[in-house]
Amino acid sequence: MDDCPCRDRYPSWMVLVTMMHALSVYAFGLALTFLAHPWLSVIYVAMMALMECRLLRKSCTDCYYHGRRCAFGRGRLSGRLFPPGDGSAFRRTDLSWKVMAPDVLMTMFPVLSGAWALISTFSWWALLALASFILLITAGNSLIRGNLACRHCVQREMGCPAERLFNARDEN
Numbered sequence: 001m002d003d004c005p006c007r008d009r010y011p012s013w014m015v016l017v018t019m020m021h022a023l024s025v026y027a028f029g030l031a032l033t034f035l036a037h038p039w040l041s042v043i044y045v046a047m048m049a050l051m052e053c054r055l056l057r058k059s060c061t062d063c064y065y066h067g068r069r070c071a072f073g074r075g076r077l078s079g080r081l082f083p084p085g086d087g088s089a090f091r092r093t094d095l096s097w098k099v100m101a102p103d104v105l106m107t108m109f110p111v112l113s114g115a116w117a118l119i120s121t122f123s124w125w126a127l128l129a130l131a132s133f134i135l136l137i138t139a140g141n142s143l144i145r146g147n148l149a150c151r152h153c154v155q156r157e158m159g160c161p162a163e164r165l166f167n168a169r170d171e172n
Contacts, residue, residue: 028136051102054102063078063155107137
């Protein structure tokens with residue numbers, strides 16, 4: 001950990017940037033699902049709420065940043081809502097693509113809704129919203145995680161299942 005520019009607490013500006021990114025993703029996702037059908041947006045909001053609650057309760061409680069200001073602004077919130085968990089459980093978590101299926105669905109739901117909206121009644125607004133959403137979830141996530149969050153993360157140095165999954169090296 002000596003060569004890691006890790007942060008015990010992230011600066012407020014970094015948290016603000018990552019939160020604005022997340023809110024933008026959710027806002028474009030909400031717009032895309034609403035354009036496809038208003039009831040889809042209700043389902044999307046319910047999915048967002050469930051996913052955030054699951055994250056705060058299951059992952060954040062075992063994270064090093066529980067009760068601290070993490071890059072995503074969830075550590076302090078989780079600390080106020082839930083007691084701390086077992087930090088070693090976080091490191092032992094086996095994150096796989098199967099486990100991440102709900103997260104992938106959460107991302108694909110607005111993409112498919114936006115595609116449906118474009119096919120059923122083309123609008124430039126729907127095209128712009130879909131393109132923005134895809135840009136935010138691909139390049140935006142890469143920039144946020146690669147340059148702000150993960151690069152300075154103490155938990156990554158201690159052991160992070162997401163880091164193991166996304167940065168898996170070919171062992172052969």
